[in-house]
Amino acid sequence: MALLKMKFSQQRRVRLAQGLWLLSWLAVTCGAFIFCLGVYIKIELLRRDEVMENTEIHVVPNLLMMVGLASIGANWVASRVCQDSLDPSRFPRWNVILLVWFAVATLLCCLLLAVVVLSYALQGRLEESLKVGLRNGIRFYKDTDVPGRCFQKETIDRLQMEFRCCGNNNFKDWFEVQWVSNRYLDFTSQEVKDRIRSNVDGRYLLDGVPFSCCNPVSPRPCLQYQLTDSRAHYNYEYQSEELNLYSRGCRQALTDYYMGLMNSTGPGVLSVILIQVSVILSMRYLQTAVEGAMALEAPEGESEGYILEKGVKETYADIREKVNNLLKFGQVDPASEDAGAEEGEKAAEAMEKAATPPPAS
Amino acid sequence: MAVLKVKFTKTRRDKLAQILWILNWISVVTGVILFSLGLFLKVELKKREELMAEKDIQYVPNMLIAVGLIACVINFLGGKICYDCVDTTNFLRWKLIMLPYIVCTFFFTLCVLVGALMCYSMHWELEEALNLGLTQAMRFYKDTDMPGRCFLKHTVDMLQIQFQCCGNSGYKDWFQIQWISNRYLDMSKKEVVDRLRSNVEGKFLMDGVPFSCCNINSPRPCIQQQITNNSAHFNYEHQTEDQNLWMKGCREALLEYYTHLLQSIGLTVLITWLFELSVLTGVRYLQTSLENMLRQGDPNSESDGWLLENSLMETARTNLSIIKSLGKGNQIDTADNGDPNIDVPSTSKAHYGPDNVPPKQKTETN
Numbered sequence: 182m183a184l185l186k187m188k189f190s191q192q193r194r195v196r197l198a199q200g201l202w203l204l205s206w207l208a209v210t211c212g213a214f215i216f217c218l219g220v221y222i223k224i225e226l227l228r229r230d231e232v233m234e235n236t237e238i239h240v241v242p243n244l245l246m247m248v249g250l251a252s253i254g255a256n257w258v259a260s261r262v263c264q265d266s267l268d269p270s271r272f273p274r275w276n277v278i279l280l281v282w283f284a285v286a287t288l289l290c291c292l293l294l295a296v297v298v299l300s301y302a303l304q305g306r307l308e309e310s311l312k313v314g315l316r317n318g319i320r321f322y323k324d325t326d327v328p329g330r331c332f333q334k335e336t337i338d339r340l341q342m343e344f345r346c347c348g349n350n351n352f353k354d355w356f357e358v359q360w361v362s363n364r365y366l367d368f369t370s371q372e373v374k375d376r377i378r379s380n381v382d383g384r385y386l387l388d389g390v391p392f393s394c395c396n397p398v399s400p401r402p403c404l405q406y407q408l409t410d411s412r413a414h415y416n417y418e419y420q421s422e423e424l425n426l427y428s429r430g431c432r433q434a435l436t437d438y439y440m441g442l443m444n445s446t447g448p449g450v451l452s453v454i455l456i457q458v459s460v461i462l463s464m465r466y467l468q469t470a471v472e473g474a475m476a477l478e479a480p481e482g483e484s485e486g487y488i489l490e491k492g493v494k495e496t497y498a499d500i501r502e503k504v505n506n507l508l509k510f511g512q513v514d515p516a517s518e519d520a521g522a523e524e525g526e527k528a529a530e531a532m533e534k535a536a537t538p539p540p541a542s
Numbered sequence: 543m544a545v546l547k548v549k550f551t552k553t554r555r556d557k558l559a560q561i562l563w564i565l566n567w568i569s570v571v572t573g574v575i576l577f578s579l580g581l582f583l584k585v586e587l588k589k590r591e592e593l594m595a596e597k598d599i600q601y602v603p604n605m606l607i608a609v610g611l612i613a614c615v616i617n618f619l620g621g622k623i624c625y626d627c628v629d630t631t632n633f634l635r636w637k638l639i640m641l642p643y644i645v646c647t648f649f650f651t652l653c654v655l656v657g658a659l660m661c662y663s664m665h666w667e668l669e670e671a672l673n674l675g676l677t678q679a680m681r682f683y684k685d686t687d688m689p690g691r692c693f694l695k696h697t698v699d700m701l702q703i704q705f706q707c708c709g710n711s712g713y714k715d716w717f718q719i720q721w722i723s724n725r726y727l728d729m730s731k732k733e734v735v736d737r738l739r740s741n742v743e744g745k746f747l748m749d750g751v752p753f754s755c756c757n758i759n760s761p762r763p764c765i766q767q768q769i770t771n772n773s774a775h776f777n778y779e780h781q782t783e784d785q786n787l788w789m790k791g792c793r794e795a796l797l798e799y800y801t802h803l804l805q806s807i808g809l810t811v812l813i814t815w816l817f818e819l820s821v822l823t824g825v826r827y828l829q830t831s832l833e834n835m836l837r838q839g840d841p842n843s844e845s846d847g848w849l850l851e852n853s854l855m856e857t858a859r860t861n862l863s864i865i866k867s868l869g870k871g872n873q874i875d876t877a878d879n880g881d882p883n884i885d886v887p888s889t890s891k892a893h894y895g896p897d898n899v900p901p902k903q904k905t906e907t908n
Contacts, residue, residue: 334758403753
């Protein structure tokens with residue numbers, strides 16, 4: 182009982198081949214689109230490489246790029262098959278390639294689905310990576326004279342201004358870190374000495390933030406230092422002031438940005454999956470219809486196209502048997518030889534039993 | 543003596559018509575490009591209109607937009623004409639329109655050239671507008687509570703951050719204006735009162751700058767206050783420190799940006815002008831060669847094409863006299879300045895005799 186059988190006249194076969202050729206070129210452009218999407222996401226992730234601790238999230242753009250390239254190749258092959266499909270002399274050579282093609286195309290669809298799932302699933306890992314990366318960035322903010330870390334200050338400043346955020350979770354992260362380098366601290370000053378002594382690790386901590394945390398929307402010139410002291414500034418209330426600095430943390434800002442980027446590509450990837458699936462199904466129909474037509478005496482006549490020759494269960498049983506046979510064919514199994522010998526003996530016995538008349542009747 | 547005469551066989555005429563058809567369609571595309579460049583310039587100028595004083599600089603993008611649209615229309619028409627010129631019968635349809643079309647296109651190319659030159663001349667007006675505009679904007683930086691000016695602080699801050707500049711000519715411009723609103727000044731403090739009194743106009747001036755002037759590339763946390771006081775900060779020398787704040791003035795930064803933009807646009811318009819000129823020349827040759835072919839009567843014959851039938855001087859003279867006679871057609875008479883009350887001697891053929899003849903007296907007696 183064939184699965185989803187459809188009748189195809191010669192004209193319908195021709196139309197199917199033409200339609201599939203167009204569809205496969207559309208799928209080629211979709212593959213190129215997927216590749217470019219992967220490149221774009223990768224570039225965006227690499228730009229903020231310095232505040233990310235690990236590169237686990239890069240699996241998403243890497244997969245996209247791979248799938249994009251493979252999809253371009255596979256769909257180009259599909260278009261070549263379509264061109265040859267109506268020529269009975271050239272079509273048979275594609276038989277083996279088509280088997281491989283179906284496997285590859287299905288694998289590509291599964292990979293694309295996996296990418297969509299991964300882009301949601303890896304959000305937690307991304308946040309972790311950003312948390313550690315930003316913590317390091319803030320810690321090494323002052324080390325503009327240490328090679329390898331000298332650009333941290335510029336990176337963090339640019340990041341905070343571009344994403345309108347301050348610190349890791351919020352601006353208070355800057356209170357726990359010494360972000361003013363010792364080179365610029367006057368150790369003869371009493372105030373500096375007091376501050377350093379008041380701290381267990383001997384760090385110069387202050388309730389101030391760098392200028393890049395300042396919010397330009399604030400109606401008042403930016404207050405950066407002595408933030409917790411409401412009396413240090415006129416008409417200033419530390420608890421109720423919310424426009425002076427950026428209130429969002431950079432980890433949240435970056436996570437939102439990247440999740441937004443990957444979610445907005447979701448519908449595009451899903452529609453590419455749909456197109457690829459329709460290419461696979463149409464190719465299967467074309468293959469079976471053309472093979473059916475070639476087997477007929479009148480090649481111009483009607484033939485049948487189907488997805489599977491038998492029902493799903495039967496096809497599965499068939500495939501399992503075939504795989505078992507393949508495996509058995511390769512085996513040099515003494516057990517099976519013995520079994521064969523045993524079987525042979527049993528057969529001989531049975532024959533003897535049949536030959537010898539039953540005892541005692 | 544024709545100007546730049548060229549012989550055209552039938553095949554050459556046809557080829558010329560076909561090539562001109564394609565070139566006209568390419569010109570339509572360049573017209574669209576001109577239009578979008580004008581639109582882009584208009585948008586860019588509008589984006590920063592808060593920082594520019596009320597000078598009339600919008601005429602440049604408006605001119606480009608108009609020229610772009612007219613280019614599309616003219617070249618579309620030109621494409622149709624050239625398409626029909628391959629066939630002699632179709633050419634007769636356009637014969638009367640072609641000369642006016644060529645004259646119009648010639649004046650249009652002049653407009654394109656003027657548009658290109660305007661792009662380069664806008665520089666000085668723009669500098670004036672920016673100078674005044676930035677001074678105003680910095681003066682109203684503190685007025686975040688006044689409707690109509692409350693966004694100037696945000697605008698100036700974003701400008702200084704984005705263009706990496708500080709103040710009008712340099713960061714010292716901020717020392718001369720009060721950029722902290724009185725709302726945030728504690729008038730009971732002695733220091734504040736001293737500063738206000740030390741100034742003739744009672745302004746709170748300080749040697750400090752807003753945070754948006756801070757240079758990201760500085761290795762040291764930004765020094766915004768007491769910039770000129772070396773002893774206020776450790777290991778700091780005001781004269782030699784050039785990485786702490788942005789050194790460039792915002793007027794210079796914006797001018798650089800717009801000049802670069804205008805130069806690119808001007809170059810594109812010049813290239814478009816040259817292209818239009820070549821298309822015009824081709825159409826002129828096509829028109830003259832087709833007309834000469836018609837004059838000779840044989841569609842397959844060779845004909846001459848030229849730019850001008852006579853030399854430049856003679857053509858100018860004939861055109862001027864045509865224009866003069868056109869003008870004369872509406873005139874009454876220049877001798878008596880056109881006053882209808884003055885007696886004008888009749889020039890008609892009918893002669894009714896001399897004027898001063900007394901009426902005949904009746905000598906008959908009854």
